[in-house]
Amino acid sequence: MIVAIDAGNSRIKWGVHDGASWLANGVLATRDVARLHEVADAWPADARIVACNVAGAAVGESIAAQLAVPQRRLAFLQASEEACGVRSRYERPAQLGADRWAALIGARARHSGPCLVVSAGTATTVDLLDAHGDFRGGLILPGFELMRATLAEKTAQLPLAEGVFRNEPRNTMDAIVSGCRQAQLGAIERTFAAIAGEPQALCLLTGGGSAALAAHLKIPFELADNLVLGGLLRFAATL
Missing domain, CATH: 3.30.420.40 (ATPase, nucleotide binding domain)
Known part of the structure; x- marks a missing residue:
């Protein structure tokens, strides 16, 4: 059994795979990483865990600490040649x-x-x-969303827009x-x-x-x- 974890800037996505299909999956806000152990309690005790993390060292350390149990093997993917x-x-x-x-x-x-x-x-x-x-x-x-928010934050006259996509927009x-x-x-x-x-x-x-x-x-x-x-x-x- 394999658990895959993708720790991103906003969300931590995870999935449990039995070798044939995904049995379960879920999402946790990255700011709530300290609660990952609550989710992990439902995973198979002997699951092999693979993760990638771009949310910073503190998030990676929290994941490793929460999943450090004797039966489980945890590996982090790092980019390589x-x-x-x-x-x-x-x-x-x-x-x-x-x-x-x-x-x-x-x-x-x-x-x-x-x-x-x-x-x-x-x-x-x-x-x-x-x-x-x-x-x-x-x-x-x-x-x-980051583009949209930055325009609202960094300009005096532009709002946080709630418009719609148009090929020829005719309002701000x-x-x-x-x-x-x-x-x-x-x-x-x-x-x-x-x-x-x-x-x-x-x-x-x-x-x-x-x-x-x-x-x-x-x-x-x-x-x-x-x-x-x-x-x-x-x-x-x-x-």
Whole structure:
């Protein structure tokens, strides 16, 4: 039995897998990490646990302390030069976020062709994975909600907009929402252009903001829930 844990800036996602399917999953706010042991009480006592953490050292230490029981083995995924069929072309592979690395591993397990891996959360990451399994690089930009909040916080005249997406916005609320959304879409579609002409080129979307992006994308895509957890699951098989 394997438990995968994805500790992000806003949420900690987890799933229990029996080797064939996910048996249970859940979400905990990262600020409530001290309650993880309450959730873990329901996990199999001898479960192997794999985790990735981009929420800081204190969160990682809290996870490790709460799950430190004799029967359980806990391992944290760290980005490396190569793992599970993925090779990193990052200038310093160890500096890549562990969640991005896990998502790339999950994407490789799901799709053998060239792939754009997009994770839409607090930040949006846009990563290129070629058909040979080489991670060629990617983007990090503020997520939609962060863009929207920053405009309200850093400008005197712009509100926290509650508008709707329009191709030709004609009021300030819609202009803000549409501008933030178009910035996300543009980054994704421009990056996808590098592989668009290759056979089986696909964009995999994951993260809390993925459905909103999917409604407007004009490239081949699939929604891939739990892509990071899937990457952790594949990594667990190598331990």
